[in-house]
Amino acid sequence: MLGFIRNSVSRNLLRSSLSTTVEPVKTLEPAPVELDKLYKTMQIELRGNDPAVLNSYVKFATTAGNHLDVNSKSWKLRKPNHERLTVLKAIHVQKKHRVQYEFRTYYSFISYMHLTESTALTLLEYIQRNLPEGVSMKATSIELQKLPVHLTREESEQSSES
Template identity: 40%
Template sequence: MLARTVFNQIFLFKPSQIPISALSLNYRSITTAARLKKQLKIPSTPRPHIERPAGSDELYKRLCVEVRGHDPAVLESYERFVRLVSTELDIQPVNIENPLFFTERWTLLRSKFAKKKYWREYEIRTYYKKFHFKHLTGSTADTFLEYVQRNLPEGIMMIVERIRLEPFRDNLVSPSSSSSSTTTSDNNSEQQENS
């Protein structure tokens, strides 16, 4: 614990920001990186904010909805419901997967006071379904997820994964434009040397 704290103190800050008193190994007061930042009054650097034009909607490249349950008939019924909702909202499911079920087995005594020869084997099966959708807007995805999550049957678990498209920051340049600018500068320097 102490070694990790010293590591945080030394490597998370610039050497000019750490006073000598903070580096002294005092076993009674272990300082974490967050406390040290507060003590030294170092401002936290916020993440760069990317402004969107007014009225624009979020864009999702992919939306994956995974449901898990112990009864395959309930999952089949829920799949029909998801297909119905997606056709009503004019969303085309790209792929619907049915992965193999997961089996968990326990071998236990029939009761805690029974003899060792009375064993029972218990089994739990977990069935899966995955719904994949592509190229959705934020409002459509929110509406779809609202319908699907509100009508989730009992005993069914849902995991939602969204991949949102974000614009590049201004300081990032695409590789094609940076390589073309270097080739033009190289050509210009060659022409100047020849003349």
């Protein structure tokens, strides 16, 4: 029984392969080339609660940028942001017994200059995937664009009138 199924399947495959017709190859027009976007700067803000981890990650991120031939500059805020919270030890009674918690948030910044879109995306993905525990990241980029046509026309008209 299994041999019969195998033979019928192979005959059907053979029939379908013989019945196909070959179509002439159409020449494809070349796709329009899309240029990469250019970024003037890409700034990354890093926040963390451990300054040693944050400093280590900043060194890693600037080294990654240097390997991609991207100019980078890093700096940090001198004083961390302190946030204090005072709560009662017990839920309902003992108002004079309290506990005080303190959160310190350290900030570091990295600025990458003169990037193409592909380099920026590659770099950003790489440093995002290696983000350590307890560190958050916010990326902001400034894109360079051509002047709109209506602005360039006005400038050319003003220069021709003078």
